Amino acid sequence: MVETSKQTLLFNLIREAATLPEAREFLAQNGLPRSASTWNTFFQERVVPALEGGNLKLSDLHQFLRETEEHGRQHVFLYKCSPTTANDLVTTKHLTEALKTIGKEGLLESPAILELPESPELVDARIDSRESKDFLVLKIAETRITRKEAETSSENGRVTKIYDEVKTRATNIVRLSQNGLLELRIASHSTNDAYKAAHDHTLSIISDIINFDSFNEVSLSAIKNRITLADEGELDDILIESKSSIRNGQGNCLTAATGNPTATLKSDKNIKGAIDSFSTDDSYCEHSNFWFIERDGESTPNSPINVVISGHPNEFRLGRKVTMENYEYTLATIWKLNTKVSK
Structure with missing residues (x-):
């Protein structure tokens, strides 16, 4: 027998955390009819009968909530x-x-x-x-x-x-x-x-x-420096950087930003030249705003992912909700770029 009070609370949390397209995909992944134009249809006409018929368990809904609210x-x-x-x-x-x-x-x-x-x-x-x-x-x-x-x-x-x-x-x-x-x-x-x-x-x-x-x-200074100082073409197949702030040993700061948030700083040779000339052995990047981009022939990421590395040395920010798969890709790629020595 389904616990109605727990079920209702769980439904409320899912409604707040998920989108209807995500809800429809959840139905399809569990072998249920995926048509649901409203939350009421999703819960009352799809989920509740599946719970009562044993085709869906509360643990399945717990997992769906985890995937939608944790990333x-x-x-x-x-x-x-x-x-x-x-x-x-x-x-x-x-x-x-x-x-x-x-x-x-x-x-x-x-x-x-x-x-x-x-x-x-x-x-x-x-x-x-x-x-x-x-x-x-x-x-x-x-x-x-x-x-x-x-x-x-x-x-x-x-x-x-x-x-x-x-x-x-x-x-x-x-x-x-x-x-x-x-x-x-x-x-x-x-x-x-x-x-x-x-x-x-x-x-x-x-x-x-x-x-x-x-x-x-885990300091993220290596990835910030690598992205900002990368040669043209070095990382272009996985990301574009739209804003960067560099500080030198004298405390002076150079900030560069694109007019379009999805454009790349490297596409403007004047900006790239200014960054290269400002960057010396004692300079470092203290703020990097970039996008992981979709890649030909790869399933992740399936949409652009905005990442900001700034603040505490070990901190990065995801300003938008992402899928679990896109989150895992982001974390893995940040770790790889932060540890792999650039050529």
Whole structure:
């Protein structure tokens, strides 16, 4: 028997996180009729009968929610520990013991379905497998409050504005690979000041599962410098850079940007010349805004992916929601460009 209250909450979360095209693709992947022009059709005419008939499980919906709300519109902070430490942590045994310690062993069975938690809370803890590697994945849900202008009035030379508070669910993700790479993904905030608090609070919540004393930041300075200083044609088959800021040893800064966000700085020889002449042994790139582009004959990425590497040395930003496949491509390519020595 389907648990109606849990089902309704799960439907609400999916409606907020996913798009209807994604919902239709989910139906097709599970062998169900994919026609659904509205969310009501998707849930009431497709999903509910499939749940009641045993053709779909709540765990399938949990996985769909994971794929749609855990990738993109995030600031991602990268850390690294030794593979030995990672392999001790990325096990069902360690996760089970840690969750029992904090009274969250119920997450071993299924994630908690919380729409607007009163305070940030661990709602999912699991071991995922992908391409012959295991990952420890932790998800923290929190309630974000923004203000939306509702009414403006003017009287006796005084203007009064009334705002409604709008509450939304946001999720922060921690994922540790067996190779030691850890991603801390913080859902986008409206102000930059909020990221440090969210970052630190997330680490505090998971401290009984992952102790950060064994981790170091992964500097992304190499990829920023490589993209900005690349020779024409070197990386053109995978990305285009639309904005870059370079600082030299004297503290002077050169910023270059294209008029079109999807154009490349290298297409303007004057800009490329200015960057080359400004760049010396003591200069470095402190901000790079670029797009991973679709590649001939490749399935990923299936649409352009905007990436900004700026802020903390180990931080990059995905301003838009992306598919799970496009996220994995982005992470893998950033790691490759950051570690591979340019010719």
